[in-house]
Amino acid sequence: MSEEKKPKLGGSNTTIGGLIVAIILGLLYYMGGGEAPTTQDDVVENIEEANADRGHLTFKPDTSIEKEKAVTSSDYTRTGYDRGHLVPAQDMAFSEQAMEETFYMSNVSPQDKDFNRGKWKELENETRNWAAKYDEIYVVAGPVLTKRAIKRFPKSKKSIPVPHSYFKIILDFTGKEDEVKAIAFWLRNQETEIPLSGFVTTIDEIEELTGIDFFPGLPNDIEEKLESQARIDDWGMTQDAYSVSFDPTTIKEFLEEEN
Template sequence: MFVRPKFRASKRYVQRGFRLRGNTLILLFGFFLLGLFLHYKGRTEPVVAFWNDVRSLLGIRHDRTNRPSSDNPYKAPEPNEDAATDEQTNGGGDESEASDKTGNRPERSADQRTSTSLFTFEKEVDFLLPVGKAGDELIRHEGYTLRYDDDLKNPVWVAYPLLAYEITGDAERDNERFMPDPAVEGGTALPTDYTRSGYDRGHQAPAGDFKFSQRLMRESFLMSNISPQAPQFNRGVWKQLEEQVRSWAYRDGGLYVVTGPVLKAGLPTIGKTNAVAVPEYFYKVILYCHNPDIRMIGFLLKNEPSDEPLSSFVVSVDQIEQATGLDFFPKIPDDLERRLESRRGRDVVDKWFFR
């Protein structure tokens, strides 16, 4: 005999308490996105910046286990021998115009560096550019500006503002290659001029200062930004100084950086195609402005390995000006400029090397 199965009578369950409806959730999410964009406005891409902040708070780092390792992580891959000419490089625009991993960066300005009012001289055009020999080519890139010595095939100086948010991001140097700079009319050194020379292609504006943008990091590999550096200098004390400057920029919100080789006649040269001068010394001049506070520090390092602490390379900016023939930050009022640039190394170390 067929017996109809018995089904339990259904019961209605009523959730007590507050329950968000779909429209309310969408509205709250919209307010969250609006607050996110307003909070990060003028600093960086909102979603990327928010994720970087969350990742920093949680201690999450990129997984680098699958990335290729190298005995020299500071060195980009060698270019192909048959591709290292100005004509062939200029034709390869597709790679240099590739989109950033993190999107287009907003225009860099001193106003992004600090929420307080700027010094009057900071608002002047080309405030951070040194004054020197007028015959050298002035080259303007998005991330930095430089003067290039066509005869010695070296940058005379490289200058740029370094903002705190620019040293964080997902841009990587692993796949970038050194390339001649088509903006230099007289032509730069070629990557192959350094091949088997015994010297590294040493960045002046380091790739690590442009972690925010893959495009700007790629720009740092232009040969106009490169000087011959002894391998253990480039990968040792010079790298330590670059990392120290980035830590200061992160701590203080932003800095002005001017860096380069000390050039003079009679330097030894390397190069298959060009005679590239090998500098004996390199310098960095760093300026911090946070009205009414201002401080300046200069470093002068010999192009050789060293285990000395960075503070031992601090000298007066006047000494660097005498060595290079340059005038740093000439738009600062004369009295203030003299006071900042004449301070001896031991008088400024404590004002910079603090936690």
Template structure:
């Protein structure tokens, strides 16, 4: 299965934008990815997705998290995983693909970042926001990074987050389910804060394994994550801010 093809036309991508989002993601800009990678843009209320019909997973998921969202978070446990029926059946993953696979349905945008809004939280449980993720990563180090992001949003007032899978070109991917969903070899996350007196940036790359390490083990700069993924993050960000934040790789600055 070839995971790299020409992207949908601009008209087709725009036709698949679902509805207005509350956030200011366009101010910093959606990630720019190589034109050899298929993408379909899906805009949810709390997050936006670049969806790849060949991997049946996101290329990236992006959202804005504010301190107010963290304060308004509702407690509870939800288990409302479902197929994304806004996508044609021939390009979407199914619950059966993940069943007994040994991998979690790993949220990219976590429900806990959107459960200040019931509809927004529910939208995080569609499989177009999921990737096959090692259970110990999903429930361990990846979750710890998610919790750190909430702490930073509360501390600084507003952050932008982008994350997604990494498929290594040099490896033959493990596959799961009837639809032969490829398992990512790693995941990336980049975090940007522009609302503090001193802008901040940080990146993470986590191998899709059972690692149990401190967060600084995964730390990279945003520029390093760009090199690994081939993506260009926050394209609308002013060059003066980029020059300050893109090479930051010290989590102690957060």
């Protein structure tokens, strides 16, 4: 798709270090082939040539945040929660600098260790597969913060909420208009054996859950169609015997649950 036809997705620009992204109570980023990022629309990954090494990287406070307010890696020590990436380090493997900047603590959210290393990682891998297959995709990922947190830590500050759940939305806007597609996932922050297809929902449902209007810059007819559908077959996914269709009433029940 030509530059002038790329979607204006909405959301405000900010930086994590030098990496330009959009913050919408989560992170929006762009994956595809091309050069290193200079603007929001150029946050790219060259899947075939990505070779940056994360082995030497460590988590660190975001220097753009006031020191007394910045989360540190030690805040997570002995909490029982993983430092879960929102933008995965491997998605930024086209650049040592970009990958390093995914280790700022502003790109981290507390995740159950089995969830982080299990279903969330599986979804990250699937997203990279789609980026390679469809050339360019937009990804929005983040915690759901409209419900009271499971807990807060560290004890001294209680500044870090542990979310009950996370979402991820993938948009493919690079083909012809009739080939534009999107898929949304809502996952509880816990271990699960349910296949990924069992967590597919509509963008409309995620918007209700989070209170965020994700793609206000899309043409209205395209936005309404994309956000109201959950078509796993568009993404090469199948519904197996262990999966059930997502029930939208789950969102309402989730928000009404007592902690």
